[in-house]
Amino acid sequence: NAGVTQTPKFRVLKTGQSMTLLCAQDMNHEYMYWYRQDPGMGLRLIHYSVGEGTTAKGEVPDGYNVSRLKKQNFLLGLESAAPSQTSVYFCASRRVGLAGKKTGELFFGEGSRLTVL
């Protein structure tokens, strides 16, 4: 049972380079999220998706793009990496809660550490 898998786990980029982080979940969850974690700031939401083909901006979306072409995958792209994007990135997913029922907890991937030089 893989849960939420992020690739790559580590990456070093030069300023201006592009890259894509892949998040895959095998739990058939509808909601998927990308967070970044920086010291002293907790986790901040970058983008999220409430279903296949839909994405929306979170708290800190600038400099990132996302796509949810398949329900199980949520891609986070950096078109032109900047040193300010050095961070640990977490993907998460959860199922939609039914009315009157308990809503699902968030399942997190193991994180992807990105360094931009």
Place this chain on the structure above:
Amino acid sequence: AQKVTQAQTEISVVEKEDVTLDCVYETRDTTYYLFWYKQPPSGELVFLIRRNSFDEQNEISGRYSWNFQKSTSSFNFTITASQVVDSAVYFCALRAIIQGAQKLVFGQGTRLTINP
């Protein structure tokens, strides 16, 4: 505003001491959920507990207990008889409706160090 505040940035105690991590939240929602997550040195985020706004019963799970008080908008977490393995960063989070969608808002985290 939907906000979570963990005022304690770092806490350091000696093993076997009890320790309480504070969490204060702000929300306009009448229905909301509160969470605690643990992030050990290995980096992954581990779910500890979910509490909905209608259930103010305190919960105990082994050495862990949670005190939810709506009157003070707090959801504090206590570890009894702490152990070195409890050393981690702990995050409190609030699930609320933001821009029409449910999102999880995290506090800044409290780094807990348990010294042998």
